[in-house]
């Protein structure tokens with residue numbers, strides 16, 4: 001379902017080419033698009049503004065990646081999660097590359113890229129983590145943990161102590177040491193979400 005907003009209409013927008021005949025004589029208008037999100041009884045109708053292009057040569061109507069971005073943003077708003085733009089600007093405010101941000105947070109670099117490009121929705125848990133990272137003090141916490149963990153090194157011979165003493169009662173000294181080794185290993189998301 002579309003409602004044309006004629007006041008926003010213009011002809012021959014830059015770089016837009018008809019995918020059908022290749023003509024650059026394309027008219028564009030911002031239209032309100034209603035689309036369905038979800039399936040079955042969970043399906044909802046969402047509304048967004050997308051640029052709709054019409055080829056003046058062959059009359060073909062089409063939308064491009066800009067419309068995809070708009071639809072994705074509308075779904076993010078419906079789900080109550082950060083939009084790709086918001087995630088990107090969060091990372092840019094920290095002046096970090098994806099690789100650096102992913103090192104610090106343990107988030108998969110590939111997933112982060114997909115969230116930022118709008119190719120994938122982050123789940124609620126990841127979204128909450130991202131929201132927490134909007135607070136500078138939380139970034140400082142992560143940085144401090146990073147620094148702590150690189151200071152710990154495993155002395156040669158201690159690997160055996162760890163495997164042999166798993167089910168033994170530990171003296172406080174050994175327990176403390178074991179804790180330190182434990183902190184060296186942490187789980188990362190596999191990057192599929």
Ligand SMILES: [Zn+2]
Nearest residue numbers: 018021055058
């Ligand atoms: Zn055409």
